[in-house]
Amino acid sequence: MINNSFQKVIRERRSVRKFLPTPLKEEVIRAVLEDAQFSPSNCNTQPWDVHIVSGAKKDELVKALLDAYEKGNTSLDFTFDEKDFLGKYSRRQKAQGKAYYEALGVAREDYEERKKAAANNFKMYDAPHVALLFMPSIGDDVRVAADIGMYGQSLLLALIARGIGSVPQTVLGMYADTVREVLGVSNEMKLLFGVSFGYPDKEAPANSLRLGRDPIEESVTFHR
Template sequence: MTDSLAPFVDVVRSRRSARRFLPDPMSSQEIWSVLEDAQTAPSNSNTQPWAVHVVSGELRDALRDELLRAYDDGRESPDFTADYGNGVHLQRSRDHGAALYQSWGVARSDVEGRREVVRENLRFYGAPHVAFLFMPALGDGVRTAGDIGMYAQTFLLSLTARGFHGIPQTVLGMYADTVRNTLGISDDLKLLFGISFGHADPSAPVNDLRMHRLPLGDSVVVHGCS
């Protein structure tokens, strides 16, 4: 952990998703500091709808094993769909997948190799900690999910500012029942995704992967500003 927090711009532009972690755990105080930062995230009408479960140690290992069994048994139980349509968003997702598998050295034709990459997701990429972000069923859920997105980004930026790394993982949300059953969580809470976090492994080539970002002009229109 750094002695002083990095400037905001450096934090935002240096944040990246790590896909290989060291086993060394963060201290309770370090985790609590990140959670306190995340708790300052904005939300609609200050509803603060996030319900966050942080899992470490033996329970983390037990949950990992349950997730792997659910994957091998084909027992997906998502609370939300993952549909990218048929246009540019689907293509971006495919480009992301191609870059990711290439970074792992897995060919498109290597079916078992691709399955092993999914298993690495479910092993939390070796991270000693994982935070599961649940939400209550309020209306159509869009505003609530947006609130949790702001919470998650604050969480991730806090990790970066403090010298740690995290990765948001949609795939963990594909096994919502497994997570709820293992952690004893009510069905009233819906699992959006998880964030594995800790110390990134600096020697892992996969952590050198940098995902492409669109030019601003592809997604932003500025009105009334010279």
């Protein structure tokens, strides 16, 4: 039997790239985190180390990230290069980028405006809150990263179930040292990604973007 309420939640979730400044009440944030805490993990290790940043501290973090971005001071705990995407993965990645900039009205050759749009990543798209998802380094890190991914999905769904928008941001993990320094996080904890969240600005052009999904035949093989 299909749980229509769950189907509605998971299909309504999308990446929001412009938020209203209205902060969430602390009890709402805590309720979201309590739901996400029930995420599965290998051997129930619950390896997520989550830092919720708001208010003046978020402003401090935004300033530091923008400075690091302008200076090109990246510091990745895990490798990432869009050139590594090949075949259908590259096709999907390029289609997303094209659709996003078209929604903003930014031409492909307008590098100055594209740079400004990229800088919005480090402003968390004006979201009042951001969750930074850290993890301990265990073995080759793959299993732990999978646990953090499952936690992240639970967090995203717990947010949208309450009408709260969000956007997972891999790019924040590319400035791990900057984030650790501002938040006072140990170097032993590795930053995988961040999730900015708040109430969506429904009038913003960036939020008009609606990306589809390929049919399941593209990614699922049935063995009988």
